[in-house]
Amino acid sequence: MDRTIGTLIKIAVPIVIGVVVILILNSITSASCLNDFEGCLVDGGMDTDLAGLIAISLGVVLVATFPLLVTILLIWIERKFAARIQDRIGPNRVGPIGLVQPLADVVKLLGKEDITPAGADKWLYNASPVMMVMSVLLIWAVMPLTPYHYGIDLEIGILYFIAVASIGTLAVIMAGWSSNNKYALLGAFRVVAQLISYEVPLALALLVPVMLAGSMSMVGIVEAQAGMWFLFSAPIAAFLFFISSQAETGRAPFDLLEAESELVAGYNIEYSGMKFAMFFAGEFMHVFTNGVLMAVIFTGGWYGPFAREAPLLAFTYLMLKSGFWYLLSLLMRNALPRVRIDQLMTFNWKFLVPLSIANLLMTAFLLKLVQEGGLAPSPEEASDFIANIPQTVVLFLGNVALAAFVMTLIRNQGREERLAEDAGEPSDLTVTPAPAGD
Amino acid sequence: MNVLSEWAFIGVFFVLAPVLPALPIAIGGILSPRKPNAIKQATYECGVETVGDTWVQFKVQYYIYGLVFLIFDVEMVFLFPWALAYGQLDFFAFGAGLLFIFLLTDALIYTWRKDALEWA
Amino acid sequence: MTFGDLTYEAFAFGFFTILTLGGALGVVANRNLVRGAVWLIVSLFGVAGYFVLLSAPFLAAVQVLVYIGAIGILFTFAVMLTRSMTNLNERYNQQWWIAAVTSIALFGMLVLLVILPVFGEQETAVSDVVATTADLGVALVSGDAYVLPFEVASLLLTAAMIGAIVIAREEE
Numbered sequence: 202m203d204r205t206i207g208t209l210i211k212i213a214v215p216i217v218i219g220v221v222v223i224l225i226l227n228s229i230t231s232a233s234c235l236n237d238f239e240g241c242l243v244d245g246g247m248d249t250d251l252a253g254l255i256a257i258s259l260g261v262v263l264v265a266t267f268p269l270l271v272t273i274l275l276i277w278i279e280r281k282f283a284a285r286i287q288d289r290i291g292p293n294r295v296g297p298i299g300l301v302q303p304l305a306d307v308v309k310l311l312g313k314e315d316i317t318p319a320g321a322d323k324w325l326y327n328a329s330p331v332m333m334v335m336s337v338l339l340i341w342a343v344m345p346l347t348p349y350h351y352g353i354d355l356e357i358g359i360l361y362f363i364a365v366a367s368i369g370t371l372a373v374i375m376a377g378w379s380s381n382n383k384y385a386l387l388g389a390f391r392v393v394a395q396l397i398s399y400e401v402p403l404a405l406a407l408l409v410p411v412m413l414a415g416s417m418s419m420v421g422i423v424e425a426q427a428g429m430w431f432l433f434s435a436p437i438a439a440f441l442f443f444i445s446s447q448a449e450t451g452r453a454p455f456d457l458l459e460a461e462s463e464l465v466a467g468y469n470i471e472y473s474g475m476k477f478a479m480f481f482a483g484e485f486m487h488v489f490t491n492g493v494l495m496a497v498i499f500t501g502g503w504y505g506p507f508a509r510e511a512p513l514l515a516f517t518y519l520m521l522k523s524g525f526w527y528l529l530s531l532l533m534r535n536a537l538p539r540v541r542i543d544q545l546m547t548f549n550w551k552f553l554v555p556l557s558i559a560n561l562l563m564t565a566f567l568l569k570l571v572q573e574g575g576l577a578p579s580p581e582e583a584s585d586f587i588a589n590i591p592q593t594v595v596l597f598l599g600n601v602a603l604a605a606f607v608m609t610l611i612r613n614q615g616r617e618e619r620l621a622e623d624a625g626e627p628s629d630l631t632v633t634p635a636p637a638g639d
Numbered sequence: 640m641n642v643l644s645e646w647a648f649i650g651v652f653f654v655l656a657p658v659l660p661a662l663p664i665a666i667g668g669i670l671s672p673r674k675p676n677a678i679k680q681a682t683y684e685c686g687v688e689t690v691g692d693t694w695v696q697f698k699v700q701y702y703i704y705g706l707v708f709l710i711f712d713v714e715m716v717f718l719f720p721w722a723l724a725y726g727q728l729d730f731f732a733f734g735a736g737l738l739f740i741f742l743l744t745d746a747l748i749y750t751w752r753k754d755a756l757e758w759a
Numbered sequence: 760m761t762f763g764d765l766t767y768e769a770f771a772f773g774f775f776t777i778l779t780l781g782g783a784l785g786v787v788a789n790r791n792l793v794r795g796a797v798w799l800i801v802s803l804f805g806v807a808g809y810f811v812l813l814s815a816p817f818l819a820a821v822q823v824l825v826y827i828g829a830i831g832i833l834f835t836f837a838v839m840l841t842r843s844m845t846n847l848n849e850r851y852n853q854q855w856w857i858a859a860v861t862s863i864a865l866f867g868m869l870v871l872l873v874i875l876p877v878f879g880e881q882e883t884a885v886s887d888v889v890a891t892t893a894d895l896g897v898a899l900v901s902g903d904a905y906v907l908p909f910e911v912a913s914l915l916l917t918a919a920m921i922g923a924i925v926i927a928r929e930e931e
Contacts (some may be wrong), residue, residue, distance in 0.1 A: 257648055261655045269659060311667045314674065325797065327664075334660035342652050353648040357892065360719055360820040367828025371800065374835055378793060386839070390701050393832065397708040400828075404715045412722040417892065475667030479660050543758035546704070550747075550756045554711070558744055561718075562737060565725065569733045572726065646811050650771070698840075699927055705836055706923045709829040710916050716821045717899070717912065724896025732900040739913040746920040755924045 223513045264352045265338050272486045276303040279485070279531060286535040306478075313474035321471065322379040329376035330472065330479035336369035337487045344493060345420045346519060347503055347512035358419035359411055362494070363404050366449060369487075370396045376480075380471035388470070391542060392451065398549045399448040405557035406441035409564050410498050413596075423502035428578060428589035432499045434596045437560045437604060439499040441553060443526070446491040448549070450484055452534055492527035493519070500526075559603060567599045568592075703755050707747075714743050772812060779805030792838045800831045817892040 277292065277300055284291025292299030317326060340362055342352035355361050370393050377389020411417055413434055414425035422431075432439050472480060496502060500522050503515035540548070571577050571592045578588040721736050750756055782802025789795045803826045810819035898904040 254651075257651050258655065261648065261652050265652070265656050265659050307663075311663070311670050312672075313667070314672050315668055316675070322793070325793075330664065331657050331660045335656045338656045338659065339649075339652060342649055352652070353645055355645065355649075355816065357816050357820050360817065360824065363715075364820045364823040364828065367824055367832075370828065370832060371835075374832065374839075375797070378835075378839055390698075390836075390839075393836075394701055394704050397829070397832065398704055401708060401711045401715075404712075405718075408715075408718055408722045411719065412725045415723065415726040415893075417719070417723055474671055475664045478667075479664060483660075546756065546758050550707070551751065554747065555744070558740060558747075562740060565722075565733055565736060568725065569730055573730065646816070647767070701840070702833070702836055703924070703927050705829070705833045706927070707920065709825075709833060710920045710923075712825050712829045713916055714913070716825055717909065720817070720892050720896030720899055722896070724893045724900075727893070727897060728900060735900040735906050735909060738910055742910075742913040742917050743920075746917040749921055750924050753924055753928060755928055 220514075223517060224511055260352060261342075264341050264344075268338065268341055268486050268490065269482070271489060272482050273303045273307070275485050275489055275527075276306065282528070282531050283535050286532075310475055310478040315474045315476070316471075318381055318471045321381045325375045325379035326471075327476070329372050329379060330476045330483070332372035332375070333369060334479050334483040334486070336365055336372060337483055337490055339365045339368075340490050340494070343419050344490075345423050345497060345502055347515045348509050349512055350516075351420060354418055354420045357417050359407050359417045359422070359498075363400065363407070366403075367397075367400065376472070382471055385470045395451070395542075395545060396449060398546060399445045399553075402441050402549065402553040402557040403445035403449060405554070405561055406438045406445065407498070408561055409435045409438035412564060412568060419497060422498055423504065426501040426504060428586055429593045430499065430501045434593045435499075435560075435564060435600065436597065437556070437600045438564070439495070441557050441560065442499070443495060443530075445553065446494070447488075447530055447533065448545075450487040450491060452484075452488055452530060456534075456539060488530060489523070489527055492525075492530065493523040495526040496522035556603075556607060559607075560600070563599050563603050564596060567595055571595050700758060707750060707756070710743070710746065714739075768812065771808070775805045775808035775812065777805075778802065778808065781805075793835070796831070796835045796838050799834065800827055803827050803831065817895065 280302070281291040281299065292302035295301045295305045317323070343355050343358045343361055345351040345354075373392050373396065374389050377385045377387075377392075380386075410422055410431050413431055414422045416422060416425065496519055502522075503519040505515065505518035508515035508518060568577075576591040576595065578592065717739065718736070721732070721739075725732065779802050782798045782800075782805060785798030786795045786802065789798060803822065806826075807819045807822040810816070810822055899909050900906050
């Protein structure tokens with residue numbers, strides 16, 4: 202009993218102190234030059250355009266540096282989490298509880314010799330890691346961090362995100378080709394095949410929040426979740442987006458392509474030192490970005506009590522939600538075994554894509570029924586929780602029905618396969634060696 | 640004009656964002672030793688000498704996945720404005736979208752049945 | 760926003776022109792086909808920039824998504840999967856003069872029919888109406904707008920996919 206109270210106090214006191222600090226900081230920064238940098242510069246006598254340009258550049262630097270800094274923390278979280286799941290301690294030598302470990306890694310990688318393989322295409326070889334990290338950083342330009350602070354509110358935010366993700370696939374194939382190494386090229390082809398395959402259910406799943414919110418901009422989608430999170434209106438879409446985004450980053454269980462035991466690290470065989478670190482950091486950043494996107498698109502972003510009055514609190518809500526999704530993906534990574542490449546492709550084209558199409562059609566049908574039937578909340582009461590319930594219930598039941606249908610199909614197919622296997626026929630689950638020339 | 644000022648941010652981002660990963664690479668280039676020799680720069684092939692040119696056997700499956708992805712990509716592009724304006728439309732719009740998606744699902748089923756989606 | 764006599768818009772236009780034309784030149788003039796594919800991608804980025812300048816951000820994103828993300832990748836696949844395409848030896852083949860005549864004729868046709876009417880003596884007014892993506896969505900499925908081309912486009916895509924599968928699986 203005492204231990205329980207002690208633990209509760211250990212958790213509650215930091216939270217209370219943290220909230221108080223956040224509120225104090227918020228009231229300090231809200232009325233100062235920090236919020237209206239451009240205005241401060243113009244008041245100081247600078248030309249309007251130049252002040253605008255400098256304000257934009259400062260915004261860009263801030264928005265782009267934040268994920269890089271968070272990545273350093275994420276490396277530590279990842280290693281500690283993986284270690285605890287594997288019943289060991291993880292980094293604990295460098296700094297208190299190992300917190301300085303990522304910095305030590307960075308320092309080590311800075312000192313590694315940069316070996317460029319002979320015959321490599323120098324331009325493409327050097328540009329690929331930069332392009333890979335850039336494709337992740339560009340997503341942060343549209344991310345709504347607080348109700349008032351975001352890079353830019355593009356009208357086409359979601360489509361911009363998908364377009365930028367497709368730049369990352371280019372970076373991979375350039376990396377594989379320019380290494381002048383057939384294993385790197387093979388690895389790069391497989392990675393690109395995986396990445397482009399999983400973009401289809403990703404985009405089809407993202408169509409559902411766009412339909413529900415009536416807007417493609419990230420800020421619009423967050424604002425549309427004032428009444429009800431899209432996680433409850435469209436759980437299958439959230440599931441599809443989560444799985445597809447894990448596969449897009451090459452995260453387990455889809456990490457066949459960076460598997461250390463096969464293809465010797467794939468397309469980044471020939472990279473050493475900081476370039477390799479950039480690929481690595483880019484992947485961590487991408488996973489975190491996916492967590493933040495999951496929070497923004499499906500769980501209401503920065504919404505929470507008192508979010509609008511205290512932007513720093515809104516930011517904290519966003520970080521808590523995205524931390525939850527990130528930890529979920531870490532858990533998936535450490536608990537599930539790796540998927541084979543043909544299983545990967547079958548899973549995508551024969552399960553995820555038809556499911557996403559069916560989900561889209563079902564949501565479209567039910568949404569139109571709800572809107573014509575008058576159950577939808579009118580724009581005035583869109584932010585009222587109670588008014589959103591009828592529409593959410595209808596959509597949720599539709600999702601449940603679709604999920605039940607799909608599970609029945611899978612169960613029947615599984616039963617058939619099991620019976621066939623018992624009768625002695627070979628099944629898809631046994632490993633058949635791939636034909637030569639793979 | 641306001642579109643331009645919106646996208647000015649993205650433009651500056653495109654220019655400044657490559658600097659952020661390039662900076663550590665440049666610092667690494669300065670700090671790291673540089674001792675190239677022929678063996679270190681040889682192409683890695685699990686420790687043995689490379690055999691043959693660097694090319695990969697043409698496996699048509701990669702191209703097929705690319706083609707199917709392209710078709711679905713264009714389909715997505717058509718569906719985005721449809722989904723965006725969905726709230727303002729009537730039931731006819733759902734029917735139009737249903738027909739559109741149905742035709743493409745047809746194509747997917749054809750591809751499935753012709754075993755074009757197998758990895759082997 | 761002005762910078763002397765040169766507005767930021769003009770500066771952006773010039774930059775995207777350099778990107779598009781320079782990329783196109785790079786595609787044609789490069790002996791290494793993989794480098795050529797990369798220059799093509801640069802050129803397509805320039806076209807995406809044009810769409811932004813024309814207040815059509817949706818089309819810019821579509822350009823990056825479809826052209827660069829799908830077609831660019833297909834080009835790169837095709838170039839990388841075929842052997843000995845990295846160093847072509849002959850730059851001019853036998854019919855280069857036919858190609859030169861045709862391209863000059865095409866250029867002249869474009870100038871006469873497209874550029875002169877728009878920018879020549881009788882200037883037609885450029886429309887001030889800027890449609891949003893939602894308007895595009897409404898237009899695509901309205902019965903009195905573009906719903907028929909919308910469905911025909913879907914048929915076209917289906918035909919393309921079936922045709923591609925037939926050609927690619929021919930050897931099976």
